[in-house]
Amino acid sequence: MIIRTFIATSFAALCATSALAQDFQPESPECIAPANPGGGWDFTCRQVGKTLQDLGLIPGTMQVVNMAGGSGGVAFAEVVNKRSDDQDLIVAASSATATRLAQGAFPGNTADDVRWLASVGADYGVIAVAADSEIDDLPELMEIIRNDPTSIAIGGGSAVGGWDHLKVLMAAQKAGVEDVRRVKYIAFEGGGEAVTQLLGGSLQAFTGDLSEAHGFMASGDIRVIALLAPERLEGEYADLPTAKEQGIDAVGANWRGFYVPGDTSDEAYDYWASAVSEMYASDEWQTVMQTNGLAPLDLQGDEFDAFVKSSITEIEDLSREIGIIR
């Protein structure tokens, strides 16, 4: 792209002086979005890439490469097998990646094959009903499910056993539903599609992320009966009741972040971690989080690595308990 290259070069010249005082500089920063354009991972790559560039934290433009396949498995395998020493590369990931790893859906790969870099925010889970629904709160919904699981169809944007499904099962388990496997979950291509079916009356409840629900919530089409966060959020979401305060201790956060190849040098790892950290602290990123319903989750480096690994263990235990994996 002629224009792009021109701008990128002039940008790089401008930024060279303001660059971080570190030994490592990526030559051509690249972000792999392990899905086709349009999804959450693609958003993470493009939005972070753009903000990093706007703030002059990376030289030039972040090149976003879409590598779809196997719910992230193709990109994971590529990074592990072919590009394990690429220092210029970061890869978008989220709770979905952790869920897949926990359920052993990336054959031959584990979370230890890469280095987990940093998070850029979290998206708390919600359980919602249509605005005109007779169900008032989460315990009431769970009561109906306990009595007759076939009467409530809950839709979400992930496959059976995926993150959206796990959230509702977690809540059901905490609410004392005996055989959670009988909860009727209907899988959709994305949260938006599921909300549409909720409004159309095919579904009785919706499980998803706050960012998927907030537009419909603000317009008054749907009513969030439970936020799966440890405590209430601030600002415009302050009046959303958490599941915890309703006596059902379920917390589910869909984090978004990055990993880097396993053989990334410590210099490069530190460079990327501090670049993302600085970006996270910026006003620009705070605005992005605000408008997209992202909650704070500010973890970098070893802290984030530990966080991901413990969440994988958690999901593994839960999946085994529910009976999704053996």
Add this chain to the structure above:
Amino acid sequence: MDTLASLADGFAVALTWQNLSLALMGCLLGTIMGALPGLGPSNGVAILIPLAFSLGLGATPALILLTAVYYGAMYGGRISSILLNIPGDEPAMMTCLDGYPMAQQGRAGEALALSGIASFVGSFFATWGLVLLAPQLVKVALLFGPAEYFALFTLAFATLGGIASTNQAKAAFAAALGLGLAMIGVDAQTGVTRFTFGEVHLYDGIDFLVAIVGLFALSEVFVFLEHRSTDADGDTGKKMEIGKLYPSWSMIKSCIPTMGRTTILGFLAGVLPGAGASLGSFIAYSSEKRICDRDGTFGKGDPRGVAAPETGNNAAAGGALVPMLALGVPGSGTTAVLLAVLLSLNITPGPLLFTQNPDVVWGLIAALFIGNFMLLALNIPMVGLFTRVLLVPPRILMPVVAMISFVGIYGISGSSFDLMVMVAFGVLGWVLRKLEVPLVPVILGTLLGNAMEANLRRAVSISNGDWFTLADSWLSIGIWLVAIVGFILPIFLGRVFRKKMDDEYEKELSD
């Protein structure tokens, strides 16, 4: 009147020199990307996102650029369909059926100009539909639950019988083949892998772009190799004439009723999330064939067969913006990408978009109108230029087409596994062509297979295993009736029925 005032504001936003030149650039790039096999509107838009970002464009200019690319690609897809018998993108598949025969008869210019006009009509009225009817249409989209979607997809397959009139069994075979290919990959409902044989690359299934480029473009190259005459010059026997560049007024006039009907059909197909532009052009073509193909000229270069799918797919492109803007639910691959762009510009499409960001919405709609007129103004004079492609000898043109197909796929996915799958599809396409198995149902199957199955399973799951739920609302019953009475019964009653109609028709003529 509020609407018109807002629209006027929108034009005020859109009509700056910067925005106009962005729209022009988008239209040009979009047309090129639409015409190149392997690069469709969704990829086209995705490719240009970094450009929009690195130019530092604001929300409205960025959207103007990208929607111009979107509309441009919808126009551009027809060019290679008509000239080369290779659809530039998936919605343009149906345009091959009559467009290429017209080109072979030396009427490429007419077909291109006519389809340009049809595209304009479709998207022009669809944009008006978006302006005036968006809130009401959202309610239509909400009427479609899983059972209704399943009925709709079945209807699409039922209409296949009408398209491949020669041998219904072959159409059914091809459709089943496509549906079977769609089953490959991770099952979106339960997460188990199906028919992947342990190959990670197959987990996400077979990309229909790979299938379409392989089946149409590569197999065309193999057909050429097979028929290459052995004379010294090496040019293949059939030389195409260019003929007249512009259609006569009477030809356009004969297509007006077709354009009217298909605008409505295509627009409605676009409004339904999950149906999209391909279904729009498909249903537009097959219903027109059913309605006005009395002499069996469809498929042999009937201008109405060119106008119908082009009006349909461009109308659907406009319609697909309704659920994207008003519900935040993408109706097609391209609107999914546009949705991502909106999100990364900190604009959340959804029920509040029209009240929260009126400048963005109306600026965008104004840009659609502007882009549309630009595309018409670009496309009609350039017909002469496009037809020059036919002057390039096939021995040079065909390898170029093959290489562009490879690059289009590789540039997006970066996977040489995809390229090999594509070559395999090329061979399959060549064999199927030899055996006169139609290729369109294969593509339709790969395009719709997953959505069809998902909705079937959702519907039956919601009703706790009761299969009768599939015909449990007046809407789904209506769709089933159209499918059975309009398309399935005629196949079986066909011979008797058609003969009778022909007799009556002749009688009318002789009277």
Add this chain to the structure above:
Amino acid sequence: MSDRILGGVGLTLAIFFAWSTTLIQESFMTDVVGPKAFPLIIAAVLGAASLVFLFRPDPAPLWPPLNRLAEVGFAVLVCFLYAKVLPELGFIISTTLAAGYLTWRLGTRPLQSVVVGVATAVGIYIVFRVILGLSLATGPFGF
């Protein structure tokens, strides 16, 4: 005859498809319909259509003579090789070779084919890499 073979192949395919459907590992949790029902319906349609070909075949198409068939076969082989070597040799070199070969086999003189091959490769590179900014395969020389 060709249609009968197609029918036979189609029937085999349908049976194979149905058989591999039964091999699908169902997880503990599944929806009411499950991942097997729809593929089985497809297999049934595929099989039924194939039976029609077996019993009511269309007249056979004109198959090309053996040397033409070999020509097509070689072209397929070249396409496969192209897909294989593209990531190694880079875009320009492999495309020059493949486009040159196809042009030559379609009846262009050898020298001219080389020119066409180079022109095709460079032309596409300019359009896709420089103007559209797609990432094409990079070979040992960076293009």
